Amino acid sequence: xxxxxILLLFAGALSAQTIDKDRSRFLTTPNGRTGSYAPxxxxxxxxxxxxxxxxxxxxxxxxxxxxxxxxxxxxxxIVLPVLVAEGSYVVASVPGADNEAPFxxxxxxxxxxxxxxxxxxxxxxxDPLYARGVLPSVPGTSVCDYFELGExxxxxxxxxxxxxxxxFNPTDVRLPSGSQRAIxxxxxxxxxxxxxxxxxxxxxxxxxxxxxxxxxxxxxxVQARRFGYGAGAIYRFGADxxxxxxxxxxVLLDAVLDQAWYGAAKAPAREPETRLxxxxxxxxxxxxxxxxxxxxxxxxxAGALLLVCGLVxxxxxxxxxxxxxxxxxLLALCSGLGGLAMLQARPLPTVELCVLMHTGEGEVASGRxxxxxxxxxxxxxxxxxxxxxxxxxPRTLPSSPGWNSWLIDMPLMNPPAGRAxxxxxxxxxxxxxxxxxFGTKAHRxxxxxxxxxxxxxxxxxxxxxxxxxxxxxxxxxxxxxAVRFDDARVVTRGAISVTALREAG
Amino acid sequence: xxxxALVVAVSLLAIGGLAALRPVRESLGLALDxxxxxxxxxxxxxxxxxxxVPVRGARSAVLSNLTAAAACWAAGGAVVLLFSFASxxxxxxxxxxxxxxxxxxxxxxxxxxxxxxxxxTGRARVxxxxxxxxxxxxxxxxxxxxxxxxxxLKVFSPNWALATDDISLWALIVLGVVAWxxxxxxxxxxxx
Numbered sequence: 001x002x003x004x005x006i007l008l009l010f011a012g013a014l015s016a017q018t019i020d021k022d023r024s025r026f027l028t029t030p031n032g033r034t035g036s037y038a039p040x041x042x043x044x045x046x047x048x049x050x051x052x053x054x055x056x057x058x059x060x061x062x063x064x065x066x067x068x069x070x071x072x073x074x075x076x077x078i079v080l081p082v083l084v085a086e087g088s089y090v091v092a093s094v095p096g097a098d099n100e101a102p103f104x105x106x107x108x109x110x111x112x113x114x115x116x117x118x119x120x121x122x123x124x125x126x127d128p129l130y131a132r133g134v135l136p137s138v139p140g141t142s143v144c145d146y147f148e149l150g151e152x153x154x155x156x157x158x159x160x161x162x163x164x165x166x167x168f169n170p171t172d173v174r175l176p177s178g179s180q181r182a183i184x185x186x187x188x189x190x191x192x193x194x195x196x197x198x199x200x201x202x203x204x205x206x207x208x209x210x211x212x213x214x215x216x217x218x219x220x221x222v223q224a225r226r227f228g229y230g231a232g233a234i235y236r237f238g239a240d241x242x243x244x245x246x247x248x249x250x251v252l253l254d255a256v257l258d259q260a261w262y263g264a265a266k267a268p269a270r271e272p273e274t275r276l277x278x279x280x281x282x283x284x285x286x287x288x289x290x291x292x293x294x295x296x297x298x299x300x301x302a303g304a305l306l307l308v309c310g311l312v313x314x315x316x317x318x319x320x321x322x323x324x325x326x327x328x329x330l331l332a333l334c335s336g337l338g339g340l341a342m343l344q345a346r347p348l349p350t351v352e353l354c355v356l357m358h359t360g361e362g363e364v365a366s367g368r369x370x371x372x373x374x375x376x377x378x379x380x381x382x383x384x385x386x387x388x389x390x391x392x393x394p395r396t397l398p399s400s401p402g403w404n405s406w407l408i409d410m411p412l413m414n415p416p417a418g419r420a421x422x423x424x425x426x427x428x429x430x431x432x433x434x435x436x437x438f439g440t441k442a443h444r445x446x447x448x449x450x451x452x453x454x455x456x457x458x459x460x461x462x463x464x465x466x467x468x469x470x471x472x473x474x475x476x477x478x479x480x481x482a483v484r485f486d487d488a489r490v491v492t493r494g495a496i497s498v499t500a501l502r503e504a505g
Numbered sequence: 506x507x508x509x510a511l512v513v514a515v516s517l518l519a520i521g522g523l524a525a526l527r528p529v530r531e532s533l534g535l536a537l538d539x540x541x542x543x544x545x546x547x548x549x550x551x552x553x554x555x556x557x558v559p560v561r562g563a564r565s566a567v568l569s570n571l572t573a574a575a576a577c578w579a580a581g582g583a584v585v586l587l588f589s590f591a592s593x594x595x596x597x598x599x600x601x602x603x604x605x606x607x608x609x610x611x612x613x614x615x616x617x618x619x620x621x622x623x624x625x626t627g628r629a630r631v632x633x634x635x636x637x638x639x640x641x642x643x644x645x646x647x648x649x650x651x652x653x654x655x656x657x658l659k660v661f662s663p664n665w666a667l668a669t670d671d672i673s674l675w676a677l678i679v680l681g682v683v684a685w686x687x688x689x690x691x692x693x694x695x696x697x
Binding site for chain 1: 507508510511513514515518536537538560568569571572573575576578579580582583584585586587589590591592593594597598
C-alpha cells in the first residue's frame with residue numbers, strides 16, 4: 001500500500017507542468033534592447049487536468065503576473081513581456097500547487113542600443129518574408145524583428161523595447177481585438193506607428209482619445225497622412241503608393257526618422273530619449289519623516305504598566321511570603337501589556353511620487369511616475385497583465401539606502417492642467433538663461449516651477465538639452481489616473497509636462 | 506528588589522519621554538519615527554547592568570533574582586513595544602532575544618556577585634560596563650589607527666549588535682548560564 005502511494009506521488013510529480021526550455025525564447029532573438037521588456041514565448045507542457053495556469057515574469061523589484069485558461073490542452077504557448085536583463089526569470093505555476101521552478105531565459109545576444117540613426121522596429125505583416133524584402137534589417141540603418149500580422153501584440157508592454165512599429169496590411173486583414181488600443185498606448189508613450197495599407201485609429205467604439213489633426217506629408221514622392229498622437233505619431237501610407245515608390249524601405253525609414261528627429265532633416269545629438277530606466281533618476285532627497293503622535297492607547301498602556309509594576313508587588317507581598325511567584329505574575333502581566341502595545345496604530349511607510357508627463361498632439365498624454373518608497377513598504381511592485389484598467393509598466397531605479405525606487409510608465413493619460421505658463425527650450429536656452437542656469441534658478445525657487453519640480457526640470461534639461469532639440473516645459477497639476485497606493489503615506493512632489501516641438505511644422 | 510520592574514519601567518519611560526522632547530530629539534538627531542524606539546532599545550540594553558538590584562543571600566535568593574530579572578526584562582520590553590507607535594518596522598520584537606540575553610548575563614553576574622556582598626555587586630557592575638563598553642572601544646581604536654575599514658567591525662557589545670543584521674547571542678547566553686549556575690552552586694563547594 002505504501003509503495004502504491006509513493007508511486008502515485010511520483011506519477012503526480014511527473015504529470016506536473018514543465019517549461020519547455022528549448023522552445024521557450026525571446027521572440028526578438030537574436031536582437032534585444034537591454035533594460036526594456038521584450039516579448040517572450042513561454043511554452044509549458046504537461047498541463048493535463050489543469051484548468052488555469054499562472055505565469056509570472058519576474059525581474060529585481062518587479063513582477064508581472066498573468067493567468068491563462070488552459071482547460072483541456074496539454075501544451076500552451078504564452079507570450080508575455082520579460083525584462084531583457086540579468087536576473088530576469090519566468091515562473092509557471094498552477095494556482096494552489098507549490099511545484100513552481102523559476103526558469104531563467106537565455107538573453108538575446110545582439111544588443112540594440114538606442115540610436116537616432118538606427119531605429120529598432122517591429123514589423124508586422126501578413127507575409128513576413130515579403131516584409132523582410134521591403135524593409136530589411138540592415139546594420140547601420142534599422143534593426144527589425146518580423147512578426148505575423150495575426151499575432152499582433154494586444155498589449156503595448158510587449159512593444160516596450162521598440163522605437164517604431166510598421167504594419168503591412170494591404171489586404172485589409174482585421175487585427176486581433178485590442179490591437180488598436182495597444183498601438184494608441186505605444187504612440188502615446190512616444191512610439192511611432194507606420195501603417196502601410198488599411199487601418200483606422202481613433203474609432204469611437206474602443207473609446208480611445210482622438211489623435212491630432214491630419215497632416216499630409218510627402219516622403220520621396222510618396223504621400224503619407226500623419227496623425228500626431230501624444231508624444232508619438234501614426235503615419236499611414238497607401239499600399240499601392242508604397243509599391244509604386246522607388247524604394248519602399250527608404251520611404252518607411254524616412255517616416256520613422258521624421259518622428260524620431262522631430263521633423264528635422266538632421267538627427268539630434270547624442271542618444272534618443274528612451275523608456276529605459278535612467279542611471280541617475282531625478283529623485284529629490286526624501287522629506288523628513290512625519291512626526292508620529294502617541295495615541296490614547298499609548299497613554300493607557302503606559303499607565304497600566306506603571307500600575308501593574310507598582311501595585312502587584314506591593315499588594316501581593318501582603319499575602320505571599322515568597323517573592324518569586326509575584327515576579328512570575330509580573331512577568332506574565334508585563335508580557336501581556338507588551339502584546340497589547342503592539343496593537344497600536346503604526347505610521348504608514350512613506351511613498352514619494354513625482355511625474356514627468358509627455359504631451360504632444362491630440363488630447364493624449366503619457367506619464368512617467370518616479371516612485372521613491374521607504375524600504376519597509378515593499379520590495380517588489382506587482383502588475384496584473386490581465387487587468388484592462390492598469391496598463392502601467394514599472395522598472396526598478398537605482399535608489400538611496402533605506403529606499404526602493406521605481407519608474408512607472410503610464411500610457412493614455414489625460415493632458416494635465418498647467419499650474420503656470422510653459423517655458424520654451426530652444427538651442428539650449430530658456431529665455432535668456434542657459435538650461436543649466438535655468439535649472440539652478442528653479443532649485444532656488446526663482447522660476448514658476450516649484451523647488452520639487454526643479455529636480456525633474458534640471459534632470460530633463462541635463463539629459464535632453466544637449467540634443468539641440470526644442471521643447472516646452474510646464475509645471476502641472478498632479479494628473480488624474482496616476483498611480484495610487486492605499487497602504488502607504490503618499491506624498492506627491494514634482495509634476496511637470498514636456499512637449500517636444502517639431503521643426504518645420 | 507521587589508519593585509525592580511517598576512524602576513526599569515519608570516526609567517525607560519522617562520528616557521523615552523525625554524528623547525521625544527523636541528530640543529533633546531533634535532540635538533540627538535532623532536525623529537518621532539523608528540529612531541525613537543531604537544534609542545529606547547539602546548537605553549534598555551545599556552541600563553540592564555545598572556538597574557538590576559539583586560537580592561543578597563545564599564542559594565535561596567537565586568530563584569527570586571532570576572524571576573525578578575525576567576520581570577524586569579518583560580517590563581522593559583513592554584516599554585520598548587509601547588514606543589512602537591512611532592515605528593514602522595518590527596525592531597521592537599526583533600530585539601527581544603538580544604534583550605533577554607543581556608538581562609540573563611547581567612542579572613546572572615550580579616546575582617553571583619551579590620553572594621559576596623554589596624562591594625562585590627558594585628565591582629560586578631563596573632566589570633559588566635567594562636565588558637560591554639571597552640572591547641568595542643579598543644576594537645574601534647585599533648581599526649582607526651591601523652587604517653582598516655570600519656566594515657571590519659565585529660559585534661563586541663549588545664548595543665553594537667543592534668547595528669548589524671547578524672546578532673550573535675551565544676556569548677551572552679553562555680556567560681549568563683555560567684553565572685547563574687555558579688550563583689546557585691552550594692557554598693564552600695570549591696573547598697571540597
